[in-house]
Amino acid sequence: QKEVEQNSGPLSVPEGAIASLNCTYSDRGSQSFFWYRQYSGKSPELIMSIYSNGDKEDGRFTAQLNKASQYVSLLIRDSQPSDSATYLCAVGTSYDKVIFGPGTSLSVIP
């Protein structure tokens, strides 16, 4: 089992729709969770961090964490073509390493 897994892409959504990106992790002791956006040819950009169970909202982005299910998700409301990118889930593990998932490619169709 891979340490951090993300839903396989590419994911395509129409402009204005909600994009849902999912991530599961194997280390039950993980305490910190991060979502990064990476445009093609660019470096990752931090979008959200979440540390407690529940939802955390920042503008059009909502991160959801469920530690019991070892699941973290990112919702993007009112998706825009500029949201088209690869989204990386990163998990801060109990052995003090941040492990990145392989990423999910999102395409927002005008």
Added chain:
Amino acid sequence: ETGVTQSPTHLIKTRGQQVTLRCSSQSGHNTVSWYQQALGQGPQFIFQYYREEENGRGNFPPRFSGLQFPNYSSELNVNALELDDSALYLCASSEGQGQSSYEQYFGPGTRLTVT
């Protein structure tokens, strides 16, 4: 506030050569982590430096080494380059010791091609 910077942007080297990549951390950050990102994959942790000391290492051979300087800037050195070392090398800075607790901010990366 100055963000994370890296140099050079691109680099082409021949197998067997050595390379040094440089990174300046974000203002106020004393921790630097280095990652390797192959095409189509997530970043893989190489190592982290906190106050000039190595503070954790991923599954990379000893020919990957690093330094951190008193101003918290850092270098990544790779000896005996192999074709598989071709990747985007990312530097990320954060505040505080430990990798998992703090938000990391990435530099623009160095694209290394080994021929």
